[in-house]
Amino acid sequence: MAQDTIKLGDYLFTRLRQLGVESMFGVPGDYNLRLLDFVTPAGLHWVGNCNELNAAYAADGYGRIKGLAALITTYGVGELSALNGIAGAYAENTPVVHIVGTPPRPLQDARTFMHHTFSDGDYRRFAAMSIHITAAQSRIVDSTTAPEKIDWILQQALIHNKPVYLEVPDDMPDVLVSAANLKTKITVPAPPCSAQEPQVLAQILERIYQAERPFILVDGESTGLGIVDQLDALIKATGWPTWTSVYGKGLADEQLPNVYGLYAGGFGDDAAKAYFEEADLVLTFGPHYSDTNSYFYTTVPKPKVAITFSGSNIQIKDETFRDMSARNILSHILENLDSTKLVKLTGPPKTKLTIDTNTPDTDALGQTNFYPLVNPLFKEGDIILTETGTAAHGGRNFTLPSKSRLFGAVTWLSIGFMLPATLGTALAQREQNANTISKAQTILFIGDGSLQMTAQEISVMIREKLNIVIFIINNDGYTIERVIHGRKQAYNDVPFWRHAHALTYFGAGEEHAAANTFQARTVGELKGVLADERISNGSGVRLVEVFMDREDVQGALLYLLNKQLAQERVEEEKEKGQK
């Protein structure tokens, strides 16, 4: 009986399509061109990026919205340029399939001294590098095992919520493989119900009913646990005071009266901190305890009050129950919850990012007045990205509309990431909103130092006709590094650029570029820009350059700056003493 077959390239891209991938990122290269032939015919939108790092960043952004992303690079030169982006996806849990077009099998088998190698016959060293930054790796070598290998690697990306690595030799996209598996969509196996589950569930419910001062903390790994919708139900059902981490920002609807936005531990609102310290139950979902995301671990609850849902574990006080599904447990909690037994309470007063209405329009723009002024721009469904640096710190206190998302500096903190990530999220947003929220925007806040890393990707945003507003915070260099160390050092400077020429240089229509490039140095100027219909309700890429002082920082960054200033004073005194 004739087997139902399909070309390998078609198989791979059909699988990705089945999982919701609609756009594909990457850069063409000698060893992936034959694979690229299959992208458009498979119904995928090809996004040719300016370079591979930008492509990886864009794929990460896309995957954060869509739940899966794919990236194609070429062997050696291409894949290595993407590694930092893949590592970032690993650190912050985005399933990105990194597909590498490798040299044809005959050349690899003969250990031919080809370009894009070290001319020594070793074809395995670059794959070995990716092992350290991906959850799984697969190398297609023949038509028989190819479908299983592809299915396995895609499933691994979904199970681990991490990037994976897939090698496709340049002589294989045309090879016929079995199409049999295609009838069944790849799924993530549901975790078996643990024998301990009834006991754990009972303990949790008991603690919930006993709580007099409960605190809900939604952290970013909740996305990977698949519990964001359940958390919404829990937050509504309990009415309990709820905060998010930096990473969880946007996962709880900040329009609900009991959702406070960011909990910044020892570096934030005093009332929230006091409430947290006195809480008798802290329910933490999807914790991610890097120094940055946990404000130097000050958002980690004391074990005696903690119930924590992470990965396949649930921790109650000092006890860890393994092989538990947060999703299973939460659905049981929600089913069994007796709301009459829940404490009814109001948390501390909600603070809102505001600006004194008497602020003169002539005031210079700075970290303290900029973010409250911009906040009302956001609408339902918007995606907001705040690049590592002052932007990420300022953006943490935005109040978000419903159904909007915010991406900030979580753990990887690779400057330059947010600009291509903005491209990726905007594409994903357009695909998801095609039939719903048509006027949603993607809004990027980025410093001048970070922007220089990956600025060329603005040209792809323009080509893709995406609705993006870019706020460039021009504070004359790496302000975040200045406050950490080397306040006056020249190594924290960046070259001077004329940002107002960006849209023209990167290929926007000349009329569009002229009409959609703005600058603001004062409160009044910014108000004018924000009132402009082209910003609030325009289209295409728009650019607003705002100017701030080199050392203008707030929050945790101000703490670092003051520490450095104090150190400088000590050294000055020491020097005086020595004279």
Added chain:
Amino acid sequence: MAQDTIKLGDYLFTRLRQLGVESMFGVPGDYNLRLLDFVTPAGLHWVGNCNELNAAYAADGYGRIKGLAALITTYGVGELSALNGIAGAYAENTPVVHIVGTPPRPLQDARTFMHHTFSDGDYRRFAAMSIHITAAQSRIVDSTTAPEKIDWILQQALIHNKPVYLEVPDDMPDVLVSAANLKTKITVPAPPCSAQEPQVLAQILERIYQAERPFILVDGESTGLGIVDQLDALIKATGWPTWTSVYGKGLADEQLPNVYGLYAGGFGDDAAKAYFEEADLVLTFGPHYSDTNSYFYTTVPKPKVAITFSGSNIQIKDETFRDMSARNILSHILENLDSTKLVKLTGPPKTKLTIDTNTPDTDALGQTNFYPLVNPLFKEGDIILTETGTAAHGGRNFTLPSKSRLFGAVTWLSIGFMLPATLGTALAQREQNANTISKAQTILFIGDGSLQMTAQEISVMIREKLNIVIFIINNDGYTIERVIHGRKQAYNDVPFWRHAHALTYFGAGEEHAAANTFQARTVGELKGVLADERISNGSGVRLVEVFMDREDVQGALLYLLNKQLAQERVEEEKEKGQK
């Protein structure tokens, strides 16, 4: 007795200074700021790049001229972005010291979940990745062993002529270490004289005296063998016909009557090929046999006529003599050479890159007329860089002035490399020529696709006030990929940019930018640009955008294009047949 001590940061940078490093590339980051404090005080020039890949590329370019380069990145996010550039330095033999500022030892020892990690306590995975693409690795961990470790790693870079990897924890630049070693400069140990040397020398001299049709091929690894000056003497002493590979281009003085420039094997000049095929002795120096550098291995001589000097081997016919020093052998050859015993002969006629003087000025610019028109621009001491793609192919046939260098597409072929490499070579050129050739220029030829990868580094060229002319060959996308595969495919397109705005955007003085941006579409227009004093003898960064057809190629690329066109015809016929 008190030991003579020095701070670690001072020690490291003093060592680099002793080896001729004067500029340092990199990007600041959280874990390298304290090390950066030592750069300028050590008398090094800090070049802050726009991103780490660009910094690595620039360091590679710098190292190709100066013999050693250094690059500083930060742990994780910084170092991973640089890996493709480090791998390229490995593939093409540039000793680049990749210094990574790592988290302070207390954080590493405690396996703290810090940013720029995967928040899992594992601090070793990124170093493990670099093992695959560096010749040696060293991790500074204490003050006692630090000086020896630093000396060892720098020596490894010089011995292997490859990149190396050095980790400096952020709490260590201030630590005191012994200064004792500093009195002795780090050197590469001279290879011992092999017992076989007299026999090998005798064999070589005999073959040289017997030769009636000798052929000298200078390949690029001659630089690492330290024999470039000796080869110059040999070429002059014998007067024998001499060619170079792509990689060796510029290592033999093309102004000498017997130096022909590039030997392109089966893809080049027929007379040269005929001479090569009939040669009874082919002396090859520093061979590098990648497909691209050897024109698909057609420049590799038949064993029976070959004497090949490579690494620590000398190959005569089928016999390989190991542990031989090419430099030792060559000095003995030069000392003992009896010129009366050498065949006197004239090689095939020299071809020169020329353009028909009757070419109308209205002719469109293309690959065949562009390079001969530009060639007379080059002056003694100029450095010419030709990016992978049509530029590298066209630039291979330039005739170079004395003391000038050319860098082209050898083996790594990572597009985007040449622009930051131009920054690096221009800096090195300025340092080397400070007291000699003051008007030397660095001239880059790059396609519009490659340019988009790393364009932002133009802003650093501008800030550094370097004398650079950039020719952008705007042929509307990845022409080199189009001829390999996917001639009409959209994936070989690139976004539209207005290159004429580059200098303004990237911060040149507005007057300078307006006066130093040129465009040319025809022979006449290009002649006008080249006659302009600002191009031939100007200063700062100048930009010339030349327009060519999407499929305008020559040489080996034309061969590939024709192959694809023939394949298309076959498929068309097949389709017709099926109808």
